[in-house]
Amino acid sequence: MPPMANRISFKNGTGVLAEPAGEGKAPALVVLQEWWGLDDHIESLVDRFAKEGFLVVAPDLYHGKTTKDGAEAAKLMGALDTLKAVDEIAGAVAFLKDHPRSNGKVGVTGFCLGGALTLASACHVPAIAAAVPFYGIPPAEKVDYAKVTAPISMHVAKKDEWVTVGRAEEVKQKVEALAKTPFELHVYDADHAFMNDTRPAVYAAAEAKIAWDRAVAFLQRHLA
Numbered sequence: 001m002p003p004m005a006n007r008i009s010f011k012n013g014t015g016v017l018a019e020p021a022g023e024g025k026a027p028a029l030v031v032l033q034e035w036w037g038l039d040d041h042i043e044s045l046v047d048r049f050a051k052e053g054f055l056v057v058a059p060d061l062y063h064g065k066t067t068k069d070g071a072e073a074a075k076l077m078g079a080l081d082t083l084k085a086v087d088e089i090a091g092a093v094a095f096l097k098d099h100p101r102s103n104g105k106v107g108v109t110g111f112c113l114g115g116a117l118t119l120a121s122a123c124h125v126p127a128i129a130a131a132v133p134f135y136g137i138p139p140a141e142k143v144d145y146a147k148v149t150a151p152i153s154m155h156v157a158k159k160d161e162w163v164t165v166g167r168a169e170e171v172k173q174k175v176e177a178l179a180k181t182p183f184e185l186h187v188y189d190a191d192h193a194f195m196n197d198t199r200p201a202v203y204a205a206a207e208a209k210i211a212w213d214r215a216v217a218f219l220q221r222h223l224a
Contacts, residue, residue, distance in 0.1 A: 010095035013088035027223030032110025037066030
C-alpha cells in the first residue's frame with residue numbers, strides 16, 4: 001500500500017503529516033529519517049504510527065533529496081548541519097503541539113541518522129515529552145545531556161559496529177547522571193537498521209516487532 005501521508009509546511013521546514021482515525025485528540029509524534037532521506041520507507045512508518053493512534057509528522061531534513069546509494073547517503077548526512085536540523089525538528093514539534101488533533105504532548109523517534117537527531121533534539125527542544133532513538137548517537141560536541149527533560153527509550157543492536165552497545169551505555173550513564181531522567185536501553189541480537197523491512201540483509205522481523213511494540217507502548221505511556 002502506498003504511503004498516505006500528506007505534504008505540509010511548518011516553521012523552519014517541510015515534511016509529511018498523517019492523522020490517526022477519528023476526530024478526537026491524539027498524542028503527537030515526530031518521526032526522523034535514516035541517512036537515505038525522507039523516502040517511502042519512512043513515509044510508511046509515518047502511516048504505521050498513525051494507525052497506532054498518533055498524529056505524526058516526518059520532517060524532510062534533506063529538502064527533497066533521497067538516495068539508495070550508501071556513498072551518496074553518507075555525503076548527504078555529512079553535509080547536514082545538526083543544529084539546523086534540530087531547528088527544523090523544533091518547528092515540527094511546535095506544529096504538532098498546536099495542531100487541532102493534538103493532545104499537546106509530542107514525542108520524537110528516529111532511526112540511524114534520525115536516532116542521533118532524536119537524542120540531539122532531546123537536548124535542545126524542551127517541548128519534547130518522550131524520545132525513542134533507534135541505533136543513532138549524535139556528535140558529543142552537539143549535545144548537552146544535562147538539558148534532557150524527556151524520558152528516553154533507546155534501541156540498539158549487538159552486531160552494530162557504528163552505534164555499539166558500549167557507546168549506548170555511555171549515553172545512558174551520562175543522561176542518568178546529568179539529567180536524572182528515566183532512560184531505558186534495549187539491546188537486540190541484530191545488526192544496524194534491523195527495523196528497516198526494505199533491507200533484507202539487515203532486517204530482523206522478530207526483533208523489529210519486539211522493538212516496535214516497546215516503542216509504541218513507551219510513547220503511549222508518556223504522551224497520554
